[in-house]
Amino acid sequence: xxLPVVGRIARSTRAVEQDLGLGSLPLWxxxxxxxxxxxxxxxxxxxxxxxxxxxxxxDL
Numbered sequence: 780x781x782l783p784v785v786g787r788i789a790r791s792t793r794a795v796e797q798d799l800g801l802g803s804l805p806l807w808x809x810x811x812x813x814x815x816x817x818x819x820x821x822x823x824x825x826x827x828x829x830x831x832x833x834x835x836x837x838d839l
Contacts, residue, residue, distance in 0.1 A: 786800050792809055795802035795818055802809070802818075812818040 795809055796812055809818055
């Protein structure tokens with residue numbers, strides 16, 4: 780199924796934090812918002828493959 784995407788896609792942590800739409804950015808600058816329940820991850824199945832995979836014992 781293909782659905783058209785309408786709306787804004789933010790590339791700043793401020794826009795995501797203020798609930799202005801979807802964001803496409805690295806996880807580390809918004810991890811505290813996710814942990815606090817202020818931001819939800821969506822469309823995880825469509826994330827690009829990581830360029831760098833940190834070691835599993837590294838706490839981001």
